[in-house]
Amino acid sequence: MALSGCSQATVEQWGRWGLPEAASDRAPFIGDLWNGAWIASMVVGVIVWGLIGWAVFRYRRRSESDVPRQVKYNLPMEILYTLVPFLVIGVLFFFTVQAQNGVLAKESDDAVHKIDVIGQKWSWTFNYMEAENPAIGVDAHTVGTVEEIPTLVLPLDKPVRFKLNSADVIHSFWIPDFYFKLDVIPGRTNTFDVTATKEGTFLGKCAELCGTYHAAMVFHVEVVPEAEYNEYVKQLAADGQTGALIVPEFPSTGPKLEG
Ligand SMILES: [Cu+2]
Incomplete structure (x- = not known):
């Protein structure tokens, strides 16, 4: 040890x-x-x-007889x-x-890539909101499950604005190597800007005990050059994962009835 x-x-x-x-x-x-x-x-x-x-x-x-002054x-x-x-x-x-x-602190609005994150029991949805970005021109999404760990792709050295929403309970979006996490709260949008400064693969996780499979609520983070990021989002859209997913208006956290 x-x-x-x-x-x-x-x-x-x-x-x-x-x-x-x-x-x-x-x-x-x-x-x-x-x-x-x-x-x-x-x-x-x-x-x-x-x-x-x-x-x-x-x-x-110092001696047996001397008792210190009592206060x-x-x-x-x-x-x-x-x-x-x-x-x-x-x-x-x-x-x-x-x-x-x-x-x-916020970056200037037009300089950022926008990624909307949804935390759901027990994985993550990543929406790449790039329809207004001339280099990409389309929104695309990827949905993870407990069996299939999702990957979040980020452009290197480019600011990204994250919007965090929950579909059910409180989660927490955490990429330890970024030194930062933020709660993902149902009925509320939390947002922050961050720039990935190191190329490579990192691990992300949920940092809020959210239920039975909380520990499975992990994701990969891949930081790549911006051109590669653009290609990735376009490819997602081309593969049919076009558009952005939204949080259901009335998230259900209870058991669903069959039929
Ligand atoms: Cu969670």
Whole structure:
């Protein structure tokens, strides 16, 4: 077990406090927050451990008869340990809001590819909304199932606007290498922009326990050059997967009656 921690990849991952290698333009916001939170916790931890050690050593029992002065309360101390946690939370809150604003910042409307995602029990539907894109000119979709894991194809270095909708229960759209996930909520559209910055294949998953086959709710992400992406969407449409699928108006989460 100890030796398995020695591989080059694992050592590099240690340097990122366990995060995978970043593959999106939004990753630095979350990565910096994650690193900063670890460093801040370490600093707080060292101070607390130091104080504990100091108190244990400094006020250790020196004789059998000497009992230290007994006190009921210490007002300055109590004010201090009421205020310090607020300070800690305040700092974390400030940087969290900053990271959130960075991650959710919008690209200009005409520069983005548009992909509408539907989470359904227990897979994903990807709608490529490219009818108005002169390079493609058509909408196309792909539907995954538990047996057939769907693939999401993304253009490299091009901003994509995701719209997330659910057909039934709350899911969460997560591509770990992008350092980002967003809830997929029935009756509500969540949206975010992201640019994939690394070519290759990644894994996506549902990050919200949504039911029996939640664990099967995975998808592949393939980041390819834009020309290849355009070809892929056109091919989907040519293969008959034309148009976009929509969420049923009244999603049914209960069992359906036969017939
Ligand atoms: Cu799910």
